[in-house]
Amino acid sequence: MNILLLTILDASFVEDRPLFVQFCANDPDILLEASRVVESRTDYVDINLGCPQRIARRGNYGAFLMDNLPVIKSLVHKLAHNLYVPVSCKIRIFSSLEDTITYARMLEDAGCSLLAVHGRTRDEKDGKKIRADWDAIKAVKEAVRIPVLANGNIRHMDDVHSCLEATGVDGVLSAESLLENPALFAGFRTAEWIEGDKRSNEDGGLDQTDLLVEYLKLCEKYPVPWRMIRAHVHRMLGDWFRIHPHIREDLNKQNILTFEFLYDMVYRLKELGTRIPLYVKDTGAGLSAKGVANGNA
Numbered sequence: 001m002n003i004l005l006l007t008i009l010d011a012s013f014v015e016d017r018p019l020f021v022q023f024c025a026n027d028p029d030i031l032l033e034a035s036r037v038v039e040s041r042t043d044y045v046d047i048n049l050g051c052p053q054r055i056a057r058r059g060n061y062g063a064f065l066m067d068n069l070p071v072i073k074s075l076v077h078k079l080a081h082n083l084y085v086p087v088s089c090k091i092r093i094f095s096s097l098e099d100t101i102t103y104a105r106m107l108e109d110a111g112c113s114l115l116a117v118h119g120r121t122r123d124e125k126d127g128k129k130i131r132a133d134w135d136a137i138k139a140v141k142e143a144v145r146i147p148v149l150a151n152g153n154i155r156h157m158d159d160v161h162s163c164l165e166a167t168g169v170d171g172v173l174s175a176e177s178l179l180e181n182p183a184l185f186a187g188f189r190t191a192e193w194i195e196g197d198k199r200s201n202e203d204g205g206l207d208q209t210d211l212l213v214e215y216l217k218l219c220e221k222y223p224v225p226w227r228m229i230r231a232h233v234h235r236m237l238g239d240w241f242r243i244h245p246h247i248r249e250d251l252n253k254q255n256i257l258t259f260e261f262l263y264d265m266v267y268r269l270k271e272l273g274t275r276i277p278l279y280v281k282d283t284g285a286g287l288s289a290k291g292v293a294n295g296n297a
Contacts, residue, residue, distance in 0.1 A: 018043035020088065024051060024061040026071060028078035039085045044114065046088045047075055050151075052122045063092050063122040069103065073110045080111020088114040090151075092122050093136045100136055101143045108144045115144065116173055119152040128176075138167040149173050156189040179235040181278065182211050188278040190239070204280040208236045209266045216262055226257050233262065239276050240269055 021042045025031035035045045049072060051062025065072050079087045089112045093100040104115060117140050119132030132152020141148040147170040150163050154174035163172050174184055181190050188204050212233060219229055233251065234241070241248035247268060254261060 020044040020046045022046040022048050022090070024048045024056065024059070025075060026059075026061050026065060028074045031075055032078050032082055035079055035083055039083050042085060044086055044088045045079055045083060046090060046116075047079070048090050050090045050092045050116075050118050052092065052125050066092070066094070066103075066122060069106060073106055076107055076110035076112050080113075086113035087111055088116065090116040090118070092118045092120060093133060093140075095121050097136055097139055101139060104140045104144050108146050112146060114147045114149070115140070116149040116151055117169075119150065134163060134166045137169060141167055141169050147171070151175065154184075156184060156193045157187050160185075179232065180238065181208070182215070182236075183278060187280050189280075190278060191276060192239075201279040201281060203277040206278045207276055208240070208278070209269060212236050213263070213266060216259060220259055229262075230257060237269070240274065243274055243276075244269065244272060 019042050021035075021038045021044070023031055023034055023045065025034070025047065031047070039045060048062055049065060052064075053062070056062030057064050076087055076089060089107050091103065091107070094103065104117070107115060117137045119134055119137045120130060124130040134150065134153070137148070137150045137152075148167075149171040150167050150169040151173040153159055154163060154172055155177045160172045160174075163169070178184050181188060183206060188206060189201075190208075215232060215236070216229075230251075234248075237248075241251075247265060251265060
């Protein structure tokens with residue numbers, strides 16, 4: 001645990017509540033030690049049991065602990081019986097619904113107080129090609145007594161409402177879509193998700209360069225590794241780079257990034273006269289970039 005994380009937690013103490021701190025782990029004692037550092041600053045300690053990436057395989061954590069449920073149970077039990085803040089877990093489903101329900105009930109019995117369920121298996125990594133199984137999430141919700149959150153197939157707010165109705169869960173998460181459009185939960189959607197929509201949509205007065213500038217300002221205030229910043233820039237500006245690949249190439253050539261370079265890159269994109277707006281449903285009032293800047297995203 002480093003000073004940077006504690007600084008961010010302190011800065012979030014008032015504005016971002018409830019606040020969850022998530023850990024990847026496979027050793028109960030080490031996980032407890034780390035959790036005790038942050039428990040006075042957070043509302044939940046979350047265990048990531050859903051990561052399917054190669055780094056999780058190498059480190060033996062995330063979704064790869066699904067092969068060793070006793071270890072998972074020991075992680076949850078250790079925290080639930082030694083912390084004064086509740087424990088939550090993020091999981092993926094098994095290919096067998098029966099195994100998934102058994103898994104969820106085991107977590108509840110071990111002391112998990114809130115369960116987030118990604119409706120894909122560990123091997124189903126391509127969210128654009130493989131639909132999440134909302135029926136499995138619904139079955140988990142009906143099988144446990146604790147609150148359940150759903151994850152998967154959430155591209156815009158219509159999906160949020162559809163998921164809540166289909167699964168009966170207590171809340172909804174988004175991952176990949178939110179990386180491209182951090183204003184998703186404020187009702188904004190990218191052009192990709194208004195195509196074929198017969199309802200009226202209007203320019204929301206916001207685009208991804210606006211969101212990127214806000215993100216960069218936060219990174220200046222709360223430094224993170226440049227490799228993470230680079231990845232987020234590519235996700236937020238992917239559509240723009242497809243129109244102006246020479247700017248993407250300039251970004252890729254930069255071995256050492258600076259905020260000055262990134263702000264200038266945004267300026268160059270705007271100077272080229274291209275704008276790819278985020279859209280909102282035409283309700284007569286609409287949403288505005290100001291509402292997002294004030295923390296409503």
